[in-house]
Amino acid sequence: MLRMSSLFVRTLREDPADAEVASHRLLVRAGYIRRAAPGIYTWLPLGLRVLRKIERIVREEMEAAGSQEVHFPALLPREPYEASGRWSDYGPTLFKLKDRKESDYLLAPTHEELFTLLVKDMYSSYKDLPLSLYQIQTKYRDEARPRAGVIRSREFVMKDAYSFDVDEAGLDASYAAMRSAYQRIFARLGLPFVICSAVSGAMGGSRSEEFLFPCEIGEDAFVRSAGGYAANTEAVTTVPPVEVDSSSFGQPIEIVTPGASTIATLVDAVNEAAPKPDGLWTAADTLKNVVVAAVHPDGKREVIVIGLPGDRDVDMKRVEAALAPAEVEMATPEDLEAYPELVPGYIGPQAVGPQSARPAEAEPPAPRYLLDPHVARGSRWVTGANKPDVHVVGLVYGRDFEADGSIEAAEVRAGDEAPDGSGPLEIAKGIEVGHIFQLGRKYAKALGLSVLDENGKSRTVTMGSYGIGITRVLAALAEENHDGRGLMWPASVAPAHVHIVAAGKDDSLYAAAEEIAAGLEADGVEVLLDDRRKVSAGVKFADYELLGVPFGVVVGRGLAEGRVEIRDRAGETIEAPIEQVRERVGELVRSALSAQS
Amino acid sequence: MLRMSSLFVRTLREDPADAEVASHRLLVRAGYIRRAAPGIYTWLPLGLRVLRKIERIVREEMEAAGSQEVHFPALLPREPYEASGRWSDYGPTLFKLKDRKESDYLLAPTHEELFTLLVKDMYSSYKDLPLSLYQIQTKYRDEARPRAGVIRSREFVMKDAYSFDVDEAGLDASYAAMRSAYQRIFARLGLPFVICSAVSGAMGGSRSEEFLFPCEIGEDAFVRSAGGYAANTEAVTTVPPVEVDSSSFGQPIEIVTPGASTIATLVDAVNEAAPKPDGLWTAADTLKNVVVAAVHPDGKREVIVIGLPGDRDVDMKRVEAALAPAEVEMATPEDLEAYPELVPGYIGPQAVGPQSARPAEAEPPAPRYLLDPHVARGSRWVTGANKPDVHVVGLVYGRDFEADGSIEAAEVRAGDEAPDGSGPLEIAKGIEVGHIFQLGRKYAKALGLSVLDENGKSRTVTMGSYGIGITRVLAALAEENHDGRGLMWPASVAPAHVHIVAAGKDDSLYAAAEEIAAGLEADGVEVLLDDRRKVSAGVKFADYELLGVPFGVVVGRGLAEGRVEIRDRAGETIEAPIEQVRERVGELVRSALSAQS
Structure with a gap:
């Protein structure tokens, strides 16, 4: 039993100065966490209890899915991360240090390399696979901007799991098993989630989904449709527009457009100089050509x-995802020096790609020309003429120019069609609480993990990687479950099930509260008893609401008539005869727990 | 249920090349741990299960003792360790690093500073005390010589607890409570231990005891008597010899002793030149004067x-403990340059301390002269005459010279009397598995932790610090519980209670083994089932013995007659009718567990 008289906690009435989001404010005010350094937190008794309960649920579901728990060091030597390329790829986010012998070490941000090497060290035959391993372990990332308490911190607890299979079918099965386990985990935690298609980015690999907790303070934008589609904006594919019949379109004409430095002024100038036969040219008819530089590995x-159409912005995150593993930035004036045919502000497709006048053997060759899929074959466009102050009107894709390929480059907008036909998209924000990846053979190749197959042939193992941010999940649960007065934990992770308040000065109140507490504890209900004698009832109620234990029992004035209050932190208060409290509260707790089991 | 067919383990028949001690060899060979870097280990599933069971026992006893669990970061900013002085005091043992903003951080070797600051942050009144907090957390020390696997590693798990009291009586009570909890913990773990008086060394403070696991491979020497006394050699106090009546002793005489460069040649020369009136001079009659340099904080x-008497060596660890917090080394020739009166090889007490001819105002003043307590007042000595090739014979302490004080400098020897009169000492070796300290006010003063007392007066808090090396305890248990064939875990921490071996090829063996396993698991017995079909019975038996689960059940040839073997890994094998196995094995397990609870 927890007792407020001795529990190591001090609630704060004031919000901490550095806390911007509700979960952060409340976890500090309620005495769950304390800041030790920027982005580095200490777990106080109540916070640690919640953390351990989250870990237990994750552990149970990982074990049920056949994953076996191991535990790797956080302090690791440089070599494996050098072999995978991540020693440098991670950049300043990686905490690096030297030991007394001047050898290079790091604090692991995630453990793909070590798991790969461990399995290589232990296993050698296809008969040993499939294999799934996991750990719940402290990770380190020197975030440029730690934020929102433990939502983005520099030392955090993560569950990371890895699957090892001989072939794609095996990887698919391992991935599916972990995906189901994640669905069960978040359901048991009582945390709403959306599974978003994601590109795997720097991790490499083929399939990847994020488990996002949708909330306004999230840093991750995603889209979803009423029909159930959800994806990272990076992963959204455009519904290709139908091909346009261009047989009736006239030939393109060039017009002089001095001062048309924006899409809007260009549209006005074009409607003046070369009106559209069947209406007005709009921004959606302009073809914007953006020059980027991709830095390959x-x-x-x-x-x-x-x-891409001029009415949409380029989304560089989508471009980078499409060109991964290259890193992408806007082209610099130095980049453009080699291509005098590209006139800034007036770039048109005729100067690039297949129709470029630059000879095939030129060095550098003509830049690749990639078209966003919003540009339909046969459609006609207002675009640059590759001459200062000149645009071309009525240029038809497929008749007057071609592209080297397609690229998802335009921003995704609310109202765009979901690629699976499940309706228009809405844009939402969320916090990434889980991530599942098909890594494929990237790490196994880099570190030499192979097994002999049934024919004695060496096969590189294919891997999956599956993470849950344990400390972040705790903050997400706090973000989802609070009101103006404090936290409201789901029963499955609450630091206690029932918060009993002895409200008043009379000894009989304390005696009755102790008796109720003892009875409930005997039934397996976890009790937090506010047995403080010199604290006012008002302060006790405020603490009850701040701490967020799901149910409350108030032993106060009504005791004289044999009655106490039973409160639901997220619902109503009822009065009950004291002799029924043990049974009724026990029932409430069991029912809340079983709803989440 | 654990199944050998899928368990992530590979047993090794060969000893790892880098393993010098049995526990290290066996933990690696049995697949409990794997080396990730020098002194840094990965925990495999079996090892992690044992580790978690040890943690659970520690946690239960800490909670029972009223300590509350928190969890601090491992990555900490420099400032608090700067304030306590440990940023530099720890030397190269402290892992240091910089973050992306070039701020200094460290990986915490222990957390006195942070606990002190946390309590300062949360509490302000004597009413909040006493308080006891603990954590089970990963610590980092860049050991010069990591050794013996997880016995001395660079990343390790430690339980560290801290007590906070207003006064000495409170600290004594907190210390006593933690001492009892430690006794219960090691008893439940089944680990033999000796509680040794210790000096607190660099930690500062007044009272300190080590919990040592006595074993030959231990690095810590300690002494103990049959009557129950035990101490670090640094903490042993000498039983003072009775004062000698010197009234009949003649005056000292100087003798020329060319070539008497050892105690033995000196004794011979003296017996020749100035025979002892009542027998022979021995090494024990020579007074050796050793010059050291103490570097104060x-x-x-x-x-x-x-x-000290010439028949005993100086024990520099004892000298350093006696002169703490100064660091001590042998004096260098440079140190001696300032004291021409000290003639190397012929130093005698007449040149130092109270009888020094050096004027009181000289710079430097005469060196302090400290006498080991083995030198009795009134006793007569052969010692240096402060002239080349000259010794003095029959110099009496208290008549011919005095000292500035006493110091425990001589080595402790087997057969010396225990200071509490409990008999002669024996010298033993052990591994430190726990340590309890009365820190006193050192950290509270350095970091400003005070509370208001009942009179509104500010009082600096007094603290205790209490550690258990969790990963080291695991290795100690392996060291204590093994034989030539493998590990032999106590039931309380074993990765499973029963190891069931299906020994043979017939399906019926496997079916029977599965049924026994299911029955035992239903009774709460943890089973490791060797259900591998293509592995020989010999390999399975070897694995059973190597892995060290306390009980075994062999389903083999006897099954045809309805009989199976029940093995005690540390005892005998019996045959039993299969229908009795569930009950009898369950009984063995429960009895083994309750013996340790």
């Missing part, structure tokens, strides 16, 4: 021109 | 001369 820098 | 270097 081998260090090669490639200039690429991307065409 | 303020950086001041002090030359000290220590006198």
Whole structure:
């Protein structure tokens, strides 16, 4: 039993100065966490209890899914991360240090390399697979902007799991098993979630989904449709528009457009000089050509021109995802020096890609021209003429120019169609609480993990990687479950099930509260008893609401008539005869727990 | 249920090359741990199960003792350790690093500072005390010589607890409570232990005891008597010899002793030149004067001369403990340059301390002269005459010379009397598995932790610090419980209670083994089932013995007659009718567990 008289907690009435989001404010005010350094937190008794309960649920579901728990060091030598490339790829986010012998070490941000090496060390045959391993362990990332308490911290607890299979079918099965386990975990935790298609980014690999907790303070934008589609904006594919019949379209004409430096002024100028036969040209009829530079892993820098409708912004995160593993930035004036045919502000498709006048053997060759899929074959466009102050009107894709390929470059907008036809998309924000990846053979190849197959042939193992941010989940639960007065934990993770308040000065109140507490504890109900004698009832009620234990029992004035209050932190208060309290509260707790089991 | 067919384990028949002690060899060979880097280990599923069981026992006893669990970060900012002085005091043992903003951080070797600051942050009144907090957490020390697997590793799990009291009586009570909890913990773990008086060394403070697991491979020497006394050699106090009546002793005489460069040649020369009236001079009659340099915390270097009987070596660890917090080393020729009166090889007490001819105002002043308590007042000595090739014979302590004080400098020897009169001492080795300290006010003063007492007066809090090396305890248990064939875990921490071996090829063996396993698991017995079909019975038996689960059940040839074997890993094998197995094995397990609860 927890007792407020001795529990190591001090509730605060004031919000901490550095806390911007509700979960952070309340976890500090309620005495669950304390800041030790920027982005680094200490877990106080109540916070640790919630953390352990989350871990237990995760552990149970991982074991049920056949994953076996191990535990890796956080302090690791440089070599494996050098082999995978992440020693440098991680950049300043990686905490690095030297030991007394001047050897390089790091604090692991995640453990793909070590798991790969461990399995390589232990296993050698296809008969040993499939294998699934996990750990619940402290990780380190030197975030540029730690924020929102333990939502983005620099030392945090993560569950990371890894699957090892001989072939794709095995990886698919391992991935599916982990995906189901994650659904059960978040359901048991009582945390709403959306499974978003994601691109795997720097991790490499083929399939990847994020478990996002939708909430306004989230940093991750995603889209979803009423029909159940959900994806990261990086992963959204555009519904291709139908091909346009261009047989009746006239030939393109060039017009002089001095001062048309924005899409809006261009549209006005074009409607004046070369009106559209069947209406008005709009921004959606302009073809914007954006020059980017992709830096490939081998260090090669490639200039690429991307065409997209002028009414949409380029989403560089989508571009980068499409060109991964290259890193992408806007082209610099230095990049453009090699291509005098690209006139800034007036770039058109005729100067790039297949129709470029640059000879095939030129060095550098013509930039690749990639088109956003919003540009339909046969459609006609207002675009640059590759001459200062000149645009071309009525240029038809497929007749007057071609592209080297397609790229998802335009921003996704609310109202866009979901790619699976499940309706228009809405844009939402969320916090990533889980992530499942099909890593494929990237790490196994880099570190030499292979097994002999049934024919004695060496096969590189294919892997999956599956993470849950344990400390972040705790903050997400606090974010989802609070009101203006405090936290409101789901029963499955609450630091206690019932918060009993002896409200008043009379000894009989305390005696009755103790008796109720003892009875409930005997029934397996976890009790937090406010047995403080010199604290006012008002302060006790405020603490009850702040701490967020799901049910409350108030032993106060009504005791004289043999009655106490039973409160639901998220619902109503009822009065009950004292002799019924043990049974009724026990029932409430059991029912709340079983709803989540 | 654990199944050998899927358990992530590979047993090794060969000892790992880098393993010098049995526990290290066996933990690696049995697949409990794997080395990730020098002194840094990965915990495999079986090892992690044992570790978690040890943690659970520690946690239960800490909670029973009223300590509350919190969890601090491992990555900490420099400032608190700067305030306590440990940022530099820890030397190269402290892992240091910088974050992306070039701020200094460390990986915490222990958390006195942070606990002190947390309590300062939360509490302000004597009414909040006493308070006891603990954590089970990963610690980092860059050991110069990591050794013996997880016995001395660089990343390790420690339980550290801290008590906070207003006064000495409170600290004594907190210390006593923690001492009892430690006794219960090690008893439940089944680990033999000796509680040794210890000096607190760099931690500062007044009272300190170590819990040592006695074993040959231990690095910590300690002494104990049959009557129950036990102490670190640094903490042993000498039983003072009775004062000698010197009234009949003649005056000292000087003799020329060319070539008497050892105690033995000196004794021979003296017996020749100035025979002892009542027998022979021995090494025990020679007074050796050793010059050391003590470096005080303020950086001041002090030359000290220590006198002790020539038949005993100086124990520099004892000297350093006696002069703490100064660090002590042998004096260098540079140190001696300032004291031409000290003639190397012929130093005698007449040149130092109270009888020094050096004027009181001289700079430097005469070195302090400290005498080991083995030197009795009134006793007569052969010692140096402070002239080359000259010794003095029959110099009487208290008549011919005095000292500035006493110091425990001589080595402790087997057969010496225990200071509490409990008999002669024996010298033993052990591994430190726990340590309890009365820190006193050192950290509270350095970091400003005070509370208001009942009179509204500010009082600096007095603290205790209490550690258990969780990962080291695991290795100690393996060291204590093994034989030539493998590990032999106590039931309280074993990765499973029963190891069931299906020994043979027939399906019926496997079916029977599965049924026994299911029955035992239903009764709460943890089963490791060797259900591998293509592995020989010999390999399975070897694995059973290596892994060290306390009980085994072999389903083999006897099954045809309805009989199976029940094995006690540390005892005998019996045959039993299969229908009795569930009950009899359950009984064995329950009895083994309750013997340790």
